[in-house]
Amino acid sequence: MRIPVPYRRRPVSPCPGVIDITEPTTIDLGAAKNRLTSLWETPSSLWGELATIDHKKIGKRYLVTAVMFLVIGGIEALLLRLQLSAADLDVLKPETYNQLFSMHGITMIFWYAAPILAGFGNYLVPLMLGARDMALPRLNAFSYWAFLFSGLFFYGGFLVGQMPEAGWFAYLPATGKDFSPDMGMEFYALGLIFLTVSTTAGAINFLLTIFRLRAPGMSIDRMPLFMYSTMTTSVLVVLALPALTAACLFLLLDRNWGTHFFNASQGGSPLLWQHVFWFFGHPWVYIVFLPATGMVSTILPVFCRRPIVGYTYVALATVLTGVVGFGVWVHHMFASGMDQLSMSIFSAASMTISIFSTVQVFAWLATLWGSWPVINTSMLFVLGFIASFILGGLNGVVTAAIPFDWQLTDTYFVVSHLHYVLVGANLFPVMAAFYYWLPKMTGRMMNETAGRWSFWTMFVGFNVAFFPMHLLGLAGMPRRIYVYSEAMGWGTLNLTVTIGAFLFAAGLAISLINFLYSSRRGAMAGPDPWHADTLEWLTDSPPAVYANLHIPTVASRHPLWDRHDELDDPDNARVLDKSRYTLTTTALDARPLGIARMPRDSVAPLVTALALGGLCTALLLKALWPSLSMLLLAGLTAAVWLWPQPEERPDE
Ligand code: HEM
Numbered sequence: 001m002r003i004p005v006p007y008r009r010r011p012v013s014p015c016p017g018v019i020d021i022t023e024p025t026t027i028d029l030g031a032a033k034n035r036l037t038s039l040w041e042t043p044s045s046l047w048g049e050l051a052t053i054d055h056k057k058i059g060k061r062y063l064v065t066a067v068m069f070l071v072i073g074g075i076e077a078l079l080l081r082l083q084l085s086a087a088d089l090d091v092l093k094p095e096t097y098n099q100l101f102s103m104h105g106i107t108m109i110f111w112y113a114a115p116i117l118a119g120f121g122n123y124l125v126p127l128m129l130g131a132r133d134m135a136l137p138r139l140n141a142f143s144y145w146a147f148l149f150s151g152l153f154f155y156g157g158f159l160v161g162q163m164p165e166a167g168w169f170a171y172l173p174a175t176g177k178d179f180s181p182d183m184g185m186e187f188y189a190l191g192l193i194f195l196t197v198s199t200t201a202g203a204i205n206f207l208l209t210i211f212r213l214r215a216p217g218m219s220i221d222r223m224p225l226f227m228y229s230t231m232t233t234s235v236l237v238v239l240a241l242p243a244l245t246a247a248c249l250f251l252l253l254d255r256n257w258g259t260h261f262f263n264a265s266q267g268g269s270p271l272l273w274q275h276v277f278w279f280f281g282h283p284w285v286y287i288v289f290l291p292a293t294g295m296v297s298t299i300l301p302v303f304c305r306r307p308i309v310g311y312t313y314v315a316l317a318t319v320l321t322g323v324v325g326f327g328v329w330v331h332h333m334f335a336s337g338m339d340q341l342s343m344s345i346f347s348a349a350s351m352t353i354s355i356f357s358t359v360q361v362f363a364w365l366a367t368l369w370g371s372w373p374v375i376n377t378s379m380l381f382v383l384g385f386i387a388s389f390i391l392g393g394l395n396g397v398v399t400a401a402i403p404f405d406w407q408l409t410d411t412y413f414v415v416s417h418l419h420y421v422l423v424g425a426n427l428f429p430v431m432a433a434f435y436y437w438l439p440k441m442t443g444r445m446m447n448e449t450a451g452r453w454s455f456w457t458m459f460v461g462f463n464v465a466f467f468p469m470h471l472l473g474l475a476g477m478p479r480r481i482y483v484y485s486e487a488m489g490w491g492t493l494n495l496t497v498t499i500g501a502f503l504f505a506a507g508l509a510i511s512l513i514n515f516l517y518s519s520r521r522g523a524m525a526g527p528d529p530w531h532a533d534t535l536e537w538l539t540d541s542p543p544a545v546y547a548n549l550h551i552p553t554v555a556s557r558h559p560l561w562d563r564h565d566e567l568d569d570p571d572n573a574r575v576l577d578k579s580r581y582t583l584t585t586t587a588l589d590a591r592p593l594g595i596a597r598m599p600r601d602s603v604a605p606l607v608t609a610l611a612l613g614g615l616c617t618a619l620l621l622k623a624l625w626p627s628l629s630m631l632l633l634a635g636l637t638a639a640v641w642l643w644p645q646p647e648e649r650p651d652e
């Protein structure tokens with residue numbers, strides 16, 4: 001079948017890298033497919049795997065790596081629970097316990113909870129927008145390698161037995177040189193700075209992709225809600241992470257170069273760390289949560305077979321959560337001796353956030369109401385999320401009330417709250433997303449029976465583990481203690497918690513085995529097994545390397561449900577098969593703007609990330625010349641990566 005394609009042979013328009021599209025010609029479909037495949041395919045060689053900038057491959061790598069960190073963090077947690085399963089146990093030494101809960105919290109929060117969502121975003125955002133790749137594919141590859149190497153660097157501390165041991169928020173003076181003399185805090189601070197480079201690079205890429213590469217017609221009010229949550233999260237990353245970088249830099253300077261940012265006896269202030277850390281830390285909890293709500297707002301309507309109720313309100317609530325989320329950080333410091341007025345303002349702001357979360361919960365419940373939902377494993381995890389999120393939200397609102405928080409801060413009530421919102425509102429949506437999108441990624445359906453067993457084991461285990469923690473907290477059990485005496489009467493509840501934790505872990509293991517097995521042996525999925533509405537289901541499963549043969553045009557919020565003829569209109573098809581092209585569109589109403597030429601595979605992003613890893617190691621060892629040479633190497637490879645590519649003249 002011959003398809004007319006608009007194409008004018010003019011090398012470059014005034015805007016470098018963008019080629020305009022006006023005159024149609026006709027092309028051979030089969031030939032176009034072959035050309036697109038050869039243009040976008042990664043060579044199946046080691047070099048190909050190291051140099052690939054394909055967002056689908058990078059997205060899957062993020063997912064696999066983040067799941068590895070989840071498993072490591074989970075094992076650390078189970079060891080903690082073994083130690084606390086009864087009174088007066090000595091399964092772990094006190095310093096080992098301190099290192100393990102710190103590593104658990106840090107690993108889960110930084111190397112699991114956000115990267116797993118970045119992994120789904122990386123894989124899905126271009127496909128949902130109808131684009132061929134992320135806006136900056138090489139930067140995308142770099143952000144993955146920097147994520148991996150920052151995690152390996154951080155766990156280097158584990159290998160040399162020098163780990164942080166004062167918790168994930170690392171308060172001073174416990175993390176100063178006096179009380180943490182070994183290099184554990186250098187692994188923490190340098191590892192986190194390295195990770196923020198990766199996360200910030202990823203956020204910039206998401207913003208550019210969402211605002212420049214949407215399919216024609218996908219105006220801002222037709223974007224999938226996952227785009228709103230990814231967009232808001234990316235803005236939070238760009239605005240919040242510099243605070244973490246600054247805090248870690250000050251900490252390194254105080255510990256190694258004699259400054260006194262946090263040293264009260266020299267005019268500094270330990271509270272400065274708390275302010276700067278939580279100015280970053282609270283928005284971070286939304287960074288590890290909002291994309292998960294976006295995934296739920298994408299999955300739930302599909303299984304309810306109807307559009308989500310209150311699309312606009314959900315989009316607004318997502319953005320407003322991000323905005324107000326910058327004004328609540330002091331609720332982590334209500335017991336630090338601050339004046340009443342300041343605390344009241346932050347308390348009120350913290351409670352305000354719950355309004356936006358409630359809007360989202362009502363939208364999901366209203367969409368469920370009156371529909372006849374398909375209850376499969378993915379949907380079960382969505383429902384499990386909603387139940388846990390409501391409970392996590394309620395115990396969150398309670399701790400926003402200052403007098404209540406004074407009683408409960410630093411107790412197991414807070415540990416329960418953070419797991420209801422982190423496990424309940426991150427891990428459950430992530431599981432729902434795996435069962436929903438793995439068929440697209442692998443071309444195979446996940447086993448439903450195993451899926452249901454996994455869900456119920458995880459859901460029951462989760463509540464058996466974390467609900468009793470409320471009661472332990474109300475009974476006064478402080479967090480971060482490695483042992484308690486029989487006389488406290490906390491034994492039975494703690495044993496229940498530990499049994500729940502192992503049940504939860506067993507349920508998670510069922511799913512991980514299911515993913516590994518079904519990805520190879522599951523039933524064939526086909527392009528759209530769920531009869532979904534968003535554009536990623538327009539591609540094959542797994543998608544072709546070039547995603548869609550032509551850039552689709554969108555005329556509603558539910559392109560695949562309102563299948564209009566433009567979606568695959570041969571007369572207006574934009575195949576763009578002359579080079580590695582994707583279409584650029586305007587930011588608000590996605591009118592075609594031009595064609596962007598995408599770079600080719602390159603190992604430069606990998607080498608740049610390696611050089612930064614080398615720089616962190618050299619700084620850890622205070623080796624000046626190796627530090628300078630690594631910096632030079634990183635600069636040189638970045639120059640190679642960014643060196644302007646020779647102009648292409650479209651072949652005849
Ligand atoms: C297998 C499931 C999990 C279990 C059994 C578990 C258990 C625990 C326990 C017992 C503590 C308290 C340690 C103490 O205060 O002494 C803890 C702390 C923590 N957990 Fe988990 N957890 C699990 C999953 C997660 C996940 C998925 C996340 C995040 C996404 C997470 C984030 C945290 C954080 C941030 C802390 C605080 C660490 C600190 O005090 O510095 N946990 N966890």
Ligand SMILES: [Cu+2]
Nearest residue numbers: 282329331332
């Ligand atoms: Cu907070």
